[in-house]
Every structure is written in C-alpha cells, then in structure tokens.
Amino acid sequence: LWGCAAAAAAAAGEGPSTPATCSPLCRCDEDGGADCSGRGLTTVPTGLSAFTYYLDISMNNITELPANVFRNLPYLEELRLAGNDLAFIHPEALSGLHQLKVLMLQNNQLKTVPSAALKNLHALQSLRLDANQITSVPEDSFEGLQQLRHLWLDDNSLTEVPVGPLRHQSNLQALTLALNRITHIPDNAFANLSSLVVLHLHNNRIQEIGTNCFNGLDNLETLDLNFNNLKTFPEAIQTLPKLKELGFHSNNIASIPEGAFRRNPLLRTIHLFDNPLSFVGTTAFQNLSDLHSLMLRGASMMQDFPSLTGTINLESLTLTGTNIRGIPEDLCEDLTVLRTLDLSYNEIEDLPSFQGCARLQDISLQHNQIRQIDRGTFQGMSSLRVLDLSRNQIKFIHRDAFLSLSALTNLDLSLNSLASVPTAGLSALNQLKLTGNVELRNGLMSKSLPKLRSITVPYAYQCCAFVACDSAVNSAEDDERRNAFGGEEEMERIPLVMHCSPGAFKPCEHLLGSWM
C-alpha cells in the first residue's frame, strides 16, 4: 500500500521525497517518520499517513491531548511529545496505539502519572516522564505495561519510592528516580524487579535506607546513591551480588565497615569521595578483583593501611589525608598492575620496596614523614615517570636508589633535609625540584642530567652549573662537556637548561666586579 501511494505521488510530480500523505506542518520521510517538532503547534497535526511509525511533536505548545487523537496511527511505534506544556492527557488519548514502544512525555507539566491513558499500551518498552511536576504515582500507573523495560521518573517532586506501582514490573531493566525529594527507602521497595540492571537515586534527600531495601534486585549492576544525606554506610548493598558500579559520593557517611563489599565481588567502580569519612575498615576493599580504581580522601582517623589482598586489578590507588604511618611490605604482591599511587598527606615514615609494582608510572608521597630512601625502594621501576617526595624529612638517599628509573622525567625532592642528591640513573629527567634542602650546598653536575629542562635549587649559585652565569660561554665547561661525549666528532650541542630558579648568578663576581 505504501509503495502504490509513493508511486502515485511520483507520477503527480511530487517527487520521491514527498510521501503521499504528510501534514504541511511536518516533514515526513519515506520510511514512515514524521517530524513536526518545534513549530509552535498547539494541537496534534492531522493528515499524517496511517503508516507513520515515528512521530515527533516535541518542543511545541500542546497543553492537552484529547481522546482518540492518535486513532489514525495504528502502526505508531515511537511518539515524542517532550517539551510541550502538557498538563492533561485524556484517558482515551493514546487508545489504539497497540504497537507503541517508546513514549516520551518528559519536560511537560504533568502533576501525576497519566495511568488511565497508559493502560492499554501493552507493547510499551520505554516511558519517559522525567522533568515534569509529578508528586504522586497512582497504584495502577503501570498496570497494563507488561513489556516496560526503561522508566524515567527523575526530576519530579516524588517524596517516596513508588513501591506499589512498581510491584509488578518484573521486566523493568532501567529505572531513574533521581532529582526527587525521596527521604527514605523502605525494606523490599524493589522486591519484584528481578530484571533491573540500573537504578539511579542520586540527588534526593535519602537519610536512611532499610537493611533489606534492595532485596530482590538480583541482577542490579549499577546503583547511584550520590548526592543524598546518608549518615551510615548502605549495608543494604549486601543483597546485590551482581553490582558492578556503586556511587554514594557526596553524602554524610563517616565510616566504611569491615567487609563492606564482601558480597559484591564484581564491583568495578566505587565512588565515595566527598563523605566525612573518619574510619575505613581494613578489610573493606579485599577481594574486589574487578576494581580498577580506589579513591579514599580525608579519612582522618584511619590508622591502618587497608588490606587489598585479592584486589588484583587495581590500576589507581589514592589514599590521602589519613593517620597511616606505614605501608605494608607486601603491598605490591597484589597490586602488580598498579599505574598511579597517591599516598600523599599521610604520616608515612618508612617506605617498603615498590619493586613488585613494575607498571607504576606516577607515585605521590609528598607531605609525609619519610626519612630515607633505600637502595631497593624504587628498584626495577623502569616505567616510573613522576615521583613526588617533597615535604618530607628525607636526610639520606642511597646513591643507587634511582639507578633503574630510566623513564623518570619529573622528580620533586623539595623541602626535605638532603645534603646530597644521587643522580645516577636519571638520564631521562627533565624536571628536578630541590628547593628547601638548606643543607644541600655543593654544586650539582649537569653532565649526569643531559635532558634536564627545568630545575629549582636551594641556592642561586647552583644554577651556574646549568645556565651560563657569564655572557661568554665558559670554554672550560665547554671542553668538559665535549670530553664527556667523545671529543673529536662534531659534538651534538646539548641545549642548556632553559629554566633554573632562583635565578643564575655568582653573588661574589656579580656584586663586586671582576677584580675579585
């Protein structure tokens, strides 16, 4: 039928791109799609083809849907009514839409779920009701919707989880109740949602949740509780064996208990920042073999380094602002794929050997109480690029400590108590910070740092080894550099360090002139 209509249109010179029936207010394509969006319409356009399967009337000014308004569109599968001013939908408005799969009603003025109008949409899979002003969800709201898989109720004015209306939605796979005013989650709130994979509850006012509130969510993989008022750790997650992504950042949780995630072995990401954490159970993060990143900041009363046995695929570990004094000797036995390690702002005194963490590229240990660096501390770490040891109390660094750091480009040793700095192995270094080591008085050999581009030193005269203090290049220094690199052949001129602070000058010569 569709082919004949199109042929007739072509014969009539309307051209293949103008289907036989379309409303002048819309743009229709040959596949049965009609786009009437953003045209200032106040009513549903008429004159559309009976075979229309996709109708977009979003971003118009339609305030209500009268009865049977779509009765001539029995093949409609997707209906977009978003961004109108819809406040009323007649109970018979959507009758006849037996094949409708997607209904978009977001960004309207609905105050309740139009349950009567939805009743016979037996094929409906996706229902968007987000960004309305819904305060109530009648018990029978989703009764006829046996195929419903995706439901958006976010950005409304709900004060509680619609437990009753959701009770029979065993096919529901994704649900968002975010950006509402929900204050608590009762036990068994989602009991029959056995197919649910994604549940968003962020940006509500949730203060407490029942210990069994997530019972029945056997297939849940993503749970988003961010930006709520939770005071205690959501123990209810213990009933979520398939959980992969968990967020409860920006809450008021003070402690994470021992074994917090022992029943969630598949966790990949845990977002828990911006909580006033003061205690973290040492066994909380064990055996999470899919966890890639762990970020714990400011758990100020935490004393013991968390055990990470079995959490073998961690690539990034951030643990800052605690009272931790030591790092387990066996840390790297489990963390063999670790790439970034941030243990700054703790009370760490002694360092273990990081040798097992062979893939580590970035270590931050600033703001601790570290006193010395042994020979084996960074042995074998040929991937390490950035090492920050600033603001510690390091007096001694073994001369071979940096021997294997062939990829290190940035080394910050500033504000320690160093009298000397070993440079063997630092052939790739291009930034070195040494300010604040007041005992470090002797000159530094630029030869062993051929790639250096920027250095900060405790005393200005030390810059003269890197940046010419006089206008004429000192020929002795030039010979010395030439010998260091094979003498006869044309020497590849090693560009001098571009930046050395606090400024290169020889105080005596420059202040008192050449007769010195």
Next chain:
Amino acid sequence: QHKQVTGVSSQGCQGGCQTCSVYNGCLTCKPKLFIHLERDGMRQFGVCLASCPNGFYGTRSPDRNDCIKCGSECDSCFNRNFCLRCRAGSYLHKGKCTESCPDGLVPSDTMKECV
C-alpha cells in the same frame, strides 16, 4: 548592552536557549532542557533539547543537564553502560550490545535484539 560586552545575550535566543551567542549558539538552556554541543567544522554550536539526539543520553543535575555520548556500540542508551538500541551488526540483551546472543536466545535482525 550585555551583548556588546561579551557577545552573549539572553534576548533573541532560539528554541530553549537561556543565553546564547551568535558564534556558539546556546550557552545555557532554559530549566530542565539538555544542552548538546553540535560540531560545525571547527566550531561548536550549542542547542537546547528536550531529549538528546541518537548516540547520546541525558544526565540531569540540579544546576545543569547535559547530553553525554553513549558507548560506541549503542545507537541510543539510558546511561554509559546501558544501551537501549544497538548499532547494526550487534544485538541488545539487558542493556548490552553483543555480536552473539546468550544460550537459549537467538538474534533478531529486525528488532536488533536477542529474543
């Protein structure tokens, strides 16, 4: 006067824009609409939408609503990890797009799903 100073205005903005500029289109949107950045050569052009285009999903927060790219295998999605429709050649099963279906299910090319 505001327009002269920064080229940004709240007058004369199209569709759901709150503020806009001649060069970059919408800069902020009216409440509850999603801002989506379209690329026009080197230029980015902001548009305000009630639903994000195919290949993007909407994220809502109290002060801003954005269109974010779906995973590469999705034609449309609920969030980054949950597809609603797959691209050609893969089949949808519980929010995942896979090239083959789990035991007991068969791929349907018309529905692009495992059924």
